[in-house]
Amino acid sequence: LKAKMILDKNYKIAKVDERIYGSFIEHLGRAVYGGVYESDHPEADDQGFRKDVIDLVKELQVPIIRYPGGNMVSAYNWEDGVGPKNDRPRRLELAWRTIETNEVGTNEFADWAQKVNSQVMMAVNLGTRGIDAARNLLEYTNHPGGTYWSDLRKSHGYEAPHNIKTWCLGNEMDGPWQIGHKTADEYGRIAAETAKAMRLVDPSIELVACGSSNTQMPTFAEWEATTLDHTYEHVDYISLHQYYGNHENDPANYLAKNIDMDHFIKTVISICDYIKAKHRSKKTINLSFDEWNVWYHSSEADKQLEPWLIAPPQLEDVYNFEDALLVGSMLITFLQHADRVKMACMAQLVNVIAPIMTENNGRAWKQTIYYPYMHTSVYGRGVSLKPILSSPKYDSKDFTDVPYIDCAAVYNEEAEELTLFMVNKHLEESIPLSCDIRSFENFRIIGHTVLENDDLKAVNTAAKQAVVPHGKGNSKVDDGALEIILPKTSWNVIRLK
Numbered sequence: 001l002k003a004k005m006i007l008d009k010n011y012k013i014a015k016v017d018e019r020i021y022g023s024f025i026e027h028l029g030r031a032v033y034g035g036v037y038e039s040d041h042p043e044a045d046d047q048g049f050r051k052d053v054i055d056l057v058k059e060l061q062v063p064i065i066r067y068p069g070g071n072m073v074s075a076y077n078w079e080d081g082v083g084p085k086n087d088r089p090r091r092l093e094l095a096w097r098t099i100e101t102n103e104v105g106t107n108e109f110a111d112w113a114q115k116v117n118s119q120v121m122m123a124v125n126l127g128t129r130g131i132d133a134a135r136n137l138l139e140y141t142n143h144p145g146g147t148y149w150s151d152l153r154k155s156h157g158y159e160a161p162h163n164i165k166t167w168c169l170g171n172e173m174d175g176p177w178q179i180g181h182k183t184a185d186e187y188g189r190i191a192a193e194t195a196k197a198m199r200l201v202d203p204s205i206e207l208v209a210c211g212s213s214n215t216q217m218p219t220f221a222e223w224e225a226t227t228l229d230h231t232y233e234h235v236d237y238i239s240l241h242q243y244y245g246n247h248e249n250d251p252a253n254y255l256a257k258n259i260d261m262d263h264f265i266k267t268v269i270s271i272c273d274y275i276k277a278k279h280r281s282k283k284t285i286n287l288s289f290d291e292w293n294v295w296y297h298s299s300e301a302d303k304q305l306e307p308w309l310i311a312p313p314q315l316e317d318v319y320n321f322e323d324a325l326l327v328g329s330m331l332i333t334f335l336q337h338a339d340r341v342k343m344a345c346m347a348q349l350v351n352v353i354a355p356i357m358t359e360n361n362g363r364a365w366k367q368t369i370y371y372p373y374m375h376t377s378v379y380g381r382g383v384s385l386k387p388i389l390s391s392p393k394y395d396s397k398d399f400t401d402v403p404y405i406d407c408a409a410v411y412n413e414e415a416e417e418l419t420l421f422m423v424n425k426h427l428e429e430s431i432p433l434s435c436d437i438r439s440f441e442n443f444r445i446i447g448h449t450v451l452e453n454d455d456l457k458a459v460n461t462a463a464k465q466a467v468v469p470h471g472k473g474n475s476k477v478d479d480g481a482l483e484i485i486l487p488k489t490s491w492n493v494i495r496l497k
């Protein structure tokens with residue numbers, strides 16, 4: 001087996017929007033309470049935020065974080081989470097059937113986001129509420145002062161507005177599980193009217209309309225078309241959500257699932273452009289893939305949990321090595337669509353289907369999926385290039401002609417650095433790849449990091465990091481040719497300068 005590739009600095013897809021390395025914190029399980037916030041933890045800062053978690057989030061360089069849900073937002077009263085903490089109500093949180101103490105709300109989250117150098121992507125409740133609650137929240141967060149809601153914010157100790165730029169118009173409103181679930185026409189109308197009112201409050205915001213909850217939804221495609229028909233001139237992005245799992249323990253098929261994600265992205269782009277043509281619009285709608293990850297390990301454990309607990313351990317998937325490979329391939333897929341995918345949020349960030357885990361009153365630690373996420377976020381900034389790759393292929397249960405090798409390449413023109421992200425999906429063999437990089441004259445390898453493990457099911461725990469990258473990858477540059485050995489089932493980051 002052998003692979004060949006050509007990489008040229010002129011074959012540009014687009015500049016990478018750094019927000020594709022976004023993430024998500026929902027008031028769900030131990031994401032907020034016991035995750036980012038644990039006021040009696042030895043590492044808690046003066047606001048009760050865990051400094052060890054802040055450090056791990058900062059290492060990931062997460063540019064934007066979606067908040068506060070998720071399914072939770074569809075019955076959330078944002079007013080419950082602002083003002084003096086002692087006056088905040090405890091509520092039944094209906095989406096996940098827990099008790100929400102409201103100790104953390106909009107202002108605290110905005111503070112925390114600043115501490116981790118992120119922007120907030122705020123979602124409004126279009127389930128139980130609508131235009132009024134959304135425009136009031138926006139006035140509260142973004143208006144400088146002199147009005148009821150902006151002065152209320154000031155009275156809560158926040159003199160300066162938070163200036164939140166990116167807003168999601170509800171969450172997964174196509175899903176029958178969603179509180180306040182709507183048909184595409186119902187949703188399209190309320191989304192358009194909410195968007196109009198919100199833009200009157202603050203014309204500088206960017207708005208995301210809800211797309212389908214996943215590709216298997218019976219309304220998929222028609223939902224996007226109808227929703228965009230109503231909202232086209234009022235929104236900037238449409239959302240995509242997708243989670244994958246290896247339920248059948250078929251690694252070859254599992255590792256190919258980013259092909260499904262690629263089809264999903266291409267289909268949604270087509271729908272956006274169809275509605276653009278239909279409306280004779282000059283505007284292009286881009287994609288916000290604002291929930292994506294592996295999610296399946298915890299499904300059975302979640303069924304055993306009692307309702308109405310505070311911060312129970314929900315959706316606590318422990319990720320293995322093969323999950324990290326698929327996560328790497330999904331990140332490569334986003335980079336290959338850098339021209340239209342402008343935001344993406346790994347769902348989620350702490351404890352809940354997350355790269356970062358915590359023990360209550362104990363350690364914070366990195367899951368296997370932390371590494372490909374960190375590598376792409378830190379090194380994948382610049383222009384996404386189009387690699388001309390010819391890779392050997394395989395067939396699996398659901399896919400044919402799956403390239404063994406996935407590749408994305410990012411050229412940071414300022415730093416004159418080229419980074420290749422590659423996955424080898426072959427379960428038994430390493431694959432040598434020869435890449436023509438003649439347009440990168442005099443470039444030399446400055447690092448080849450590899451994540452590999454003989455056991456696809458190896459996991460990390462609080463006590464032991466069994467799956468960690470090493471820097472001993474095998475690659476060299478020889479007369480304009482980059483020669484790389486991609487070990488079997490591996491994630492590779494090759495950096496040149």
Ligand code: AHR
Pocket residue numbers: 026069070071072171172213291347348
């Ligand atoms: O991320 C977990 C859940 O998955 C979110 O609350 C919901 O939007 C999606 O179904």
